[in-house]
Amino acid sequence: MNDDEFELFLTSANAELKEKQAHLTDTYGFGSHKRWMFENDKAKLQFFNHDDKLVLEADIIDIGSYSPSAKTWKWAWAYESIHPLLKVDSLRIRELEEITDLVVFGEKEPFEADEYLAWELAAMTVKHLDAMGCYRAFSSARNVNMFFAITAVHVIN
Numbered sequence: 001m002n003d004d005e006f007e008l009f010l011t012s013a014n015a016e017l018k019e020k021q022a023h024l025t026d027t028y029g030f031g032s033h034k035r036w037m038f039e040n041d042k043a044k045l046q047f048f049n050h051d052d053k054l055v056l057e058a059d060i061i062d063i064g065s066y067s068p069s070a071k072t073w074k075w076a077w078a079y080e081s082i083h084p085l086l087k088v089d090s091l092r093i094r095e096l097e098e099i100t101d102l103v104v105f106g107e108k109e110p111f112e113a114d115e116y117l118a119w120e121l122a123a124m125t126v127k128h129l130d131a132m133g134c135y136r137a138f139s140s141a142r143n144v145n146m147f148f149a150i151t152a153v154h155v156i157n
Helices: 003-028 084-100 115-129
Strands: 035-039 044-048 054-067 072-075 133-139 144-155
Touching: 003 115, 003 133, 003 144, 035 133, 054 084, 054 115, 054 133, 072 084, 072 115, 084 115, 115 133, 115 144
Parallel strands: none
Antiparallel strands: 035 044, 044 054, 054 072, 054 144, 133 144
């Protein structure tokens, strides 16, 4: 990709993500649930209402994590602890290195980033994976914002 093509790709990815996020919020109430839980071994996010009842499950691809304190980004596929089920799909993100000619998509170690860049990386990943959108979840245990591509949403009755 040359610079103009990349700028078009990035602009398109950001616009698409904005629309996709609005759909997830309007249709499924993303961002309004009392709590969430990450089912690592099942590649799912679960969302609970104010009565602590499971109301949504989302199939996900783990994108990566942003550390506000360290101001770094790390791809999910680069974590040694990532569940093999998650790693297979997460490795598809590396395809963006060849597509965009940006080595950042193949970086195994954490690299300098801010929250704006984290969202841009998520937007390009969501576009590449043809996902429904993205969920950013704060993990107090790791003190990071984890980014997940949403590939399907299941309403639990």
